Amino acid sequence: MKAIFKGNLFQASRYQGKIRIGSDKKSEGFVEYVDVLGNLHKDHFVRLLDERDLDYLYELSYELKYKGRWFHLFTALNPRAISEDYFEIILSFLDLEEKELAEKLGFERTDKFYYTKRLYRKDIEELKVIELPQGIFSSQGKKERILEGEEIDDYFASITD
Known part of the structure; x- marks a missing residue:
């Protein structure tokens, strides 16, 4: 937070x-x-x-655009993940559409209910940064920014500094 x-x-x-x-x-x-x-x-x-x-309180969450589709970033976006170039997205086995998408995009079934895929920075087309206001600030509504190319690299650099 x-x-x-x-x-x-x-x-x-x-x-x-x-x-x-x-x-x-x-x-x-x-x-x-x-x-x-x-x-x-x-x-x-x-x-x-x-x-x-x-002044304000919020949680951050992220989505990655991969192969033209948005996916929730499953791993934490922290200095270690960035330095190891390790980003994981996940799809549910319970949803037929997601199951078909997972198979089409080469996800690996890692659990009874989930498919996961490791992505590298080069695979990320866009990064959506989602700010979710918390507590007394929650009525302000979420804020989203979409970053591309060098903006993603700059954002990652700000996390590792």
């Missing part, structure tokens, strides 16, 4: 009924992060906030 607080973007999560934002910089109101084992992390800082204190 992502949060915008005082105009700055943070990674966020729900924690004890609040929103916890994290940063690698010590700022006012932030404390050193203590993990579940009680270890203190002096290089990571967190702050608990009420949703109403945020």
Whole structure:
């Protein structure tokens, strides 16, 4: 989840009924992060906030266009997936149309109910970035951006920086 607080973007999560934002910089109101084992992390800082204190809160999801069709990105879009050039899409075996499509496009049956296919960056025709507002912001409706070519590479670079 992502949060915008005082105009700055943070990674966020729900924690004890609040929103916890994290940063690698010590700022006012932030404390050193203590993990579940009680270890203190002096290089990571967190702050608990009420949703109403945020400028915006949202989840990201992605779809990839492959062979002229849109597919939900099944794997996380993170630095590791990008550096390993590993993107996985999935189709359901229960839907006859999806089953036929999976067979036509060379998906592999990896489960009783699913077909999956590994894609590489070169296979991605377009990337749809979907912002889903959360909590008190959910009435704002989702936002979508479609990226092509170099825009995709630039977006991936922003994730790995």
